[in-house]
Amino acid sequence: MINSGATNPLPLAGVRVLDVSQVMAGPYSCMLLADLGADVIKIEPPGTGDQTRGAMGFKMKGADSMGFLNMNRNKRSVALNLKSSAGRAVFLRLVKTADILVENYRPGVMKRLGIDYAVLHEVNPALIYASISGFGQTGPWADRPGFDLMAQAMSGVMSVTGYPDGPPVKAGVPVADIGCALFATYAILAAYIGRTKSGEGQFIDASLFDAALAFSIWDTAQYWGTGVEPYKLGTANHMSAPYQALKSADGYFVMGATNQKLWSLLCAKIGRPELCDDARFMTNPLRLANRLELVAELEKTFITRASTEWVELLLAEGIPAGPINTYPEAFDSAHGKHRQMRIEIDHPIEGKVPNIGFAVKLSATPQQVRMPPPLLGEHTASILAELGVNEVELASLTADGAFQP
Structure with missing residues (x-):
């Protein structure tokens, strides 16, 4: 008890x-x-x-x-x-x-x-x-x-x-x-x-x-603000990108670079500084508009290492990231x-x-x-x-x- x-x-x-x-x-x-x-x-x-x-x-x-x-x-x-x-x-x-x-x-x-x-x-x-x-x-x-x-x-x-x-x-x-x-x-x-x-x-x-x-706060915010009916995005969302599950060498992990500072840190940390200067990805609205291309570019790098490695590397830089746990893993984790x-x-x-x-x-x-x-x-x-x-x-x-x- x-x-x-x-x-x-x-x-x-x-x-x-x-x-x-x-x-x-x-x-x-x-x-x-x-x-x-x-x-x-x-x-x-x-x-x-x-x-x-x-x-x-x-x-x-x-x-x-x-x-x-x-x-x-x-x-x-x-x-x-x-x-x-x-x-x-x-x-x-x-x-x-x-x-x-x-x-x-x-x-x-x-x-x-x-x-x-x-x-x-x-x-x-x-x-x-x-x-x-x-x-x-x-x-x-x-x-x-x-x-x-x-x-x-x-x-x-x-x-x-x-x-x-x-x-x-x-x-x-x-x-x-x-x-x-x-x-x-x-x-x-x-x-x-x-x-x-x-x-x-x-x-x-x-x-x-x-x-x-x-x-439905985020979905209705987009709908009422733009007139675009909310739609399925998998693990992504309508507010920022990249912010979703991404493929690694051994599966998937989640991460979010939800502002310009984090986006710059991400590009530097994964050794892809050219992405910061890419016209498709220079601002959050552009990254949202070109999310599929963004994911494709990021996964070219992320598939080179295991999920746990990426999570550790990103967290060390202050970039939010985490593994995709099962319930047993979540309950049994140290946290x-x-x-x-x-x-x-x-x-x-x-x-x-x-x-x-x-x-x-x-x-x-x-x-x-x-x-x-x-x-x-x-x-x-x-x-x-x-x-x-x-x-x-x-x-x-x-x-x-x-x-x-």
């Missing part, structure tokens, strides 16, 4: 979050809040739980997938049937104790269950209610099912991903899902700070589509280890479980792993006891099918 030993209370200690979400964007957002000390109660359907528990094409020792274990630490789990009257009654009691609720069902589902924002605002006016969906709560596409792939395709991200002559390619990581989780978390924390002044909660509408579009980007936590079934570490580091109140990812319904009994549910009510809840004891 990771624990920094810090004595200061975590920033969100005492904040209660109801995680009524599944798969990625909602659970990831809630885990970020949990890492900062929030008491996150994961509300899951009895029997199956979060869909991600059974996802992926391989099995662990227990029933939960590695994906679930990587997005649900520091949470408590309640298996609660929100379709039953008794389940909803228990849920509303939880809502009265909560500061934040995060859900990612399709628009309209929470209303049909009788637990949408309008209802819960009456129960708890201070509640911050974040709805995460594929396309938002309003608009012509609002009712569509939405996953990361659809958001990447329909937002334009896939139109600029890959090489010009290649088939459609999505980003290798779920940028819409994770981006939406981050935007939702930023909005939740802003709303929480705002509540300290107003005393009122509010509704947050976050979508994968909006998040993916929000990442990845120093940054603690792979951590291990204790799990009651799996033993030591690897998790991705904390992506940002707080000096006075560093995030902590206080609990492993929960088993389905692991904390149902204890949380019901916190709510004051007695044995008679417990028997009634069991008969109603509200939860699995």
